[in-house]
Amino acid sequence: MPRKVSSQPNDLELSILAVLWERGQCSARQIHDALSDQRETRLSSTTKMLQVMVDKELIARDDSQRPILFRPAEAAEDMQRGIVNDLVQRAFGGAAEKLILRAVESHELSAEKLAEIRRFISRMERKAK
Amino acid sequence: MNTFQTAVASDLVQQLGWTLLHSLWQVSVIAVVLAIVLQLIPCQRSNWRYTATCLALLAVCVFSLGTYAFMNPSGAPTASSDANSSEVAVVDSVPNGIRHTRPVAPTAELQEGNLQTEHNPVFDGESADAANAVSSASSIAGMNHGDVMDVVMPWLVVAWFVGAVCIAIWHLGGLLILRRLCRRASKPAEAIVKLVHDCGDRLEVRRTVRVLCSKTVSSPAVVGIWEPVILLPAALASGLSTHELRAILLHELAHIRRHDFLINVMQAVVESLFFYHPAVWWISHRIRTERENCCDDLACDVLGNRFDYTRALTSVSEFASTQTSTGALVAASGANLEERINRLLLPPRCLSAVASSALVALLLLLTV
DSSP, X not given: OOOOGGGSOXXXXXXHHHHHHHHSSEEHHHHHHHXXXXXXOOHXXXXXXXXXXXXXXXXXXXXXXXXXXXXXXXXXXXXXXXXXXXXXXXXXXXXXXXXXXXXXXXXOOOHHHHHHHHHHHHHHHHHHO | OHHHHXXXXXXXXXXXXXXXXXXXXXXXXXXXXXXXXXXXXXXXXXXXXXXXXXXXXXXXXXXXXXXXHHOOGGGSGGXXXXXXXXXXXXXXXXXXXXXXXXXXXXXXXXXXTTOOOOSOOOOOHHHHHHXXXXXXXXXXXXXXXXXXXXXXXXXXXXXXXXXXXXXXXXXXXHHHHHXXXXXXXXXXXXXXXXXXXXXXXXXXXXXXXXXXXXXXXSSOEEEOSSSOEEEEETTHHHHSOHHHHHHHHHHHHHHHHXXXXXXXXXXXXXXXXXXXXXXXXXXXXXXXXXXXXXXXXXXXXXXXXXXXXXXXXHHHHXXXXXXXXXXXXXXXXSOOHHHHHHHHHSOOOOOOHHHHHHHHHHHHHHHX
């Protein structure tokens, strides 16, 4: 299932992922120590970021032992390919949409609108009979 | 050889530049004429409207080609000094139609369709003089354009070229995305393949059509220039009745029968070349709208029942609107559902006799 655009990792998340790709599983403290070389941050904010990443399914959490370990959800190549694919989709998706011949458009149609259209069709059919 | 090359390059640049500048008013006129014509053709005659819009886009290309061919080097200021030495006489200016050449090899100075280089010597001294007079007269006129154009034109042409290449690459990227879409799609159920072939027979589609199921499209679609493919949303078959599925497949097969994807790609080429003029995008958009109407009409005729067809369209739209959350291809590229259904079901809007005759009069005025 292709990852949604909004759940692509941002810069900070990418640095955390880089640490994990390099070292395999790490605890929050280990990740924080690796990060503190690059940026000033508190352990609490790192932990919060890690939780956000777990929710976004960028990393997985192993609760079976203490300390809690985190590992990347995807291998580096897969994630990088996913990022490139998303970029390509964003750049050229508009062209693809223009070239493809679709039966209907994907407007968000509310249920009321659809019901109204169906009623209209039935009305015209009755008139024609 | 170097000065010859720069002379050639600057002539080419001047011709291209002037062609581009002339296209600005030409396309505008074509667009206005098309708008009037579309008002006159009733909306039920989708084929006529589609043909008119396609002709308009074709006219844009033909006009520009004609402008480019019509320009001769002495029309451009930088060539004024070179015109006498390297110009080859225009065939039309020679009364008895004999072609003749100058000693300097002007292969690069060839104007499309106007000139021929041959190795025959000059037959008629009078025609040579006439040609000389023509070229010197026009080169004098050319000098009035001044040096501003000399400086501006190369930048103009370069800017256009860069823009055209960028838009062309954009379109190519879109084609590659579509190809990747097809590669990732899976085979559908046997029943669907059979249904597609049945509908194809009823529409008399002669080409081999592939059918694929895709998780990324939200509505049935057609891709492919030489090997047409119908892409169906993976869950669609279970969401529609067979009759509704047949209706929508007829619409897609109508696209295939009319070679619509190829024409769409050709539109993309024209859009790349004339990207700078908004009217070109408008005309292209109208072609897409009218194309959908043509396929609606074709599918309705074969299906036999407009109401079943419009109900199928509504069901597919309902399905498509539930799919938008998966980040599938989403865009508006044609008429929306209500407009299409109104066009199919409502009686034709008639222009009043006064209004239509007024429009005809206006059109005649413009052409005179």
